[in-house]
Amino acid sequence: MEKIRQKNLPAEERRNVTVEAVIDLAxxxxxxxxxxxxxxxxxxxxQGALFRHFPNKEAIWQAVMKWVAERLMSRIEKAAEGxxxxxxxMQAMFLAHIAFVSEHPGAPRMLFGELQGAKATQAKSLARALLKQYAELLNELIKTAKSRGELPHELDNQAAATLFIGTIQGLxxxxxISGDMDQMRRDAPGVFAIYRRGIACTGTAKRDE
Structure with a gap:
């Protein structure tokens, strides 16, 4: 029955199901x-049925990166809204990102795999564009936090944004590595609290030197 149902899926839904299958496998x-x-x-x-919707493997990987980028950015933007x-x-974004990865553990593995690859592919370009868009969003929030006195003016915006993303990647x-994806959810609030204290104290540390 499942096989019959899959055969009758509309083209767009079949592509989405294929993307989700790759993320599950990853x-x-x-x-x-x-x-x-x-x-x-x-x-x-x-395989013939698969290639009726994608011309080659690279096209599948490109669709996967597009799926990850769109859903991750939508999740973090919605979390920060209002x-x-x-x-x-920023805290809401941090926790939303961790929740997304916990639900889709194959997504970061696909992202890291593309970024580490030596070949210049469209999927790799999409992965880089995602990180750039993410960093730009963080940079705007950091600028606003400075203007409102929440963060010191001496703070390096780019370094703070890089550390934010890098902290998530570390978690x-x-x-x-441990195989325990729920550990991220448990650790995330405490880890963000340390990150927040660190960027908030940057100006004080420089004045004390």
């Missing part, structure tokens, strides 16, 4: 080892 498999045969098997389809304090918005990597 949660337990090195992304570079995922073949189109493995994807088709996971979906209970033939919060007057920039720092509270993700530790959870992937």
């Amino acid at each position: 949660a337990t498999t090195n992304p570079s080892d995922i073949t189109t045969a493995a994807i088709a098997k996971h979906m209970k389809l033939t 919060l007057d304090s920039p720092l509270e918005a 993700v990597m530790q959870s992937l």
Whole structure:
């Protein structure tokens, strides 16, 4: 019955199901080892059926990166929406990002895999664009926090944004290594509190030197 249902999916839904299948596989498999045969098997389809919606594997990977970028940015932007304090918005984004990864552990593995690859692919360009968009959003929040006195004017905006993203990546990597994705959710509030104190005290530390 499942196989019949999959065959009758509309084209756009089939593409989305394929993307989700790749992310599911990436949660337990090195992304570079995922073949189109493995994807088709996971979906209970033939490779021929898979290629009716994607011309090649690169097109699938491109669709995966687009899916990750759109959903992650939507999640963090929605989390920050309506919060007057920039720092509270950053905390909401931090926790929303961790929640997204906890729900889709294959997503960061696909992202890291593309960024670490030597080849210049469209999927890699999308991954880089995601990080750039993310950093720009953080930079605007940090600027606003400075203007409102929540953060010291001496704070390096780019360094603070880089540390924010890097802190999340560190939590993700530790959870992937340990195999305990729920550990991220437990650790995230305390880790963000340390990050927040660190960027808030930057100006004081410089004046004391």
